[in-house]
Amino acid sequence: MNMRRRMVFSFLILALFFSQSKLWAWGPVGHEVVALIADSRLSPDAKNQIAAILGSNGNLEEIANCADWIKHAKQDVSCGNFTLPPMPETASWHFVDIPINSQDPSGAIASACGPDGQCSIDQIESHLQILSDSSSSLEQRQQALMFVTHLVGDLHQPLHNATEILPDGTSDRGGNLKKMSFESGGKATNLHALWDDLIEPASEAKDMDPESLAQTLEGEISDQDAVIWSQASLADMALEGYEIAQNQIYPDYHAPGGDVVTSSYEDQMRPIVDERLEKAGVRLAALLNKTFKPIPVLVPSPSILGSANQKLPKIEKLLIPALGRAW
Secondary structure: OOHHHHHHHHHHHHHHOOOHHHHOOOOHHHHHHHHHHHHOOOOHHHHHHHHHHHOOOOOOHHHOOHHHHHHHOOOOEEEOOEEEOOOHHHHHHHOOOEEOOOOOHHHHHHHHHOOOOOOHHHHHHHHHHHHHOOOOOHHHHHHHHHHHHHHHHHOOOHHHOEEOEOOOOOEOOOOOOOEEEEOOOOOOEEHHHHHHOOOHHHHHOOOOOHHHHHHHHHHOOOHHHHHHHHOOOHHHHHHHHHHHHHHHHHHHHHOOOOOEEOOOHHHHHHHHHHHHHHHHHHHHHHHHHHHOOOOOOOOOOHHHHHHHHHHOOHHHHHHHHHHHHHO
């Protein structure tokens, strides 16, 4: 990182924590970047379906942050071409807290989600089903697409997939209770808030807006990466983030001086952030392409129809051409 960017990062990250953005997940810019990468990878069928849901001028970027807005809203929120009511009850949908000392992280997912599916994984699955259900109303599909777009991004923020159980048996809420200060002074923050907004400074510095950052990251994604990443299940995605938190973020915090943000912290974590955003964009597109994939229409082959014609009564022979056209 050059000196200018390092100075801008140090200054702006302090400013970020005076605002309510620290209450949001993964930062507005990060979610827009994920949506832009996904938009560039949508199939024609997915694009057509999304246009039918969002309007001809709609796109994933404009709905990428709505799920955060409605958590804290006191009145209706405009989300692209539609309006959403306040939904504070959806706050738990944005994470799946797996204890970092769990002996069975995969098994701990079910416990973290609970019987009502109050976690990111279960909610993504539920809203994908709404999108694939032809009987869903337009309003239901709009909300479902909005939640899927946002929650897939959240699923790739490591501290949305992990938590530390404190000595008194309580959770640190994904690092929210881990206090942090800045080497250069300024208002204290916490570990989770730091990671939520780690992507923000580059955009604020005007040298990396969401579109250009998405374009840069897109150029780093190989075809092989995209194929491999797209095969991951939602649980796989959560466990990836969990392992980053378990093996790097929490150990770094507990190391001597780990509760102080230095100028090198962004340098150290930036590659992780970039890859998580890349994976989120690729996987969001893959999920939507699969969901909006047209159902193949089975048409009998001429040989089958011919064989059937020979055995059917005359009146049924007359029905076969029409039946074939209907299929």
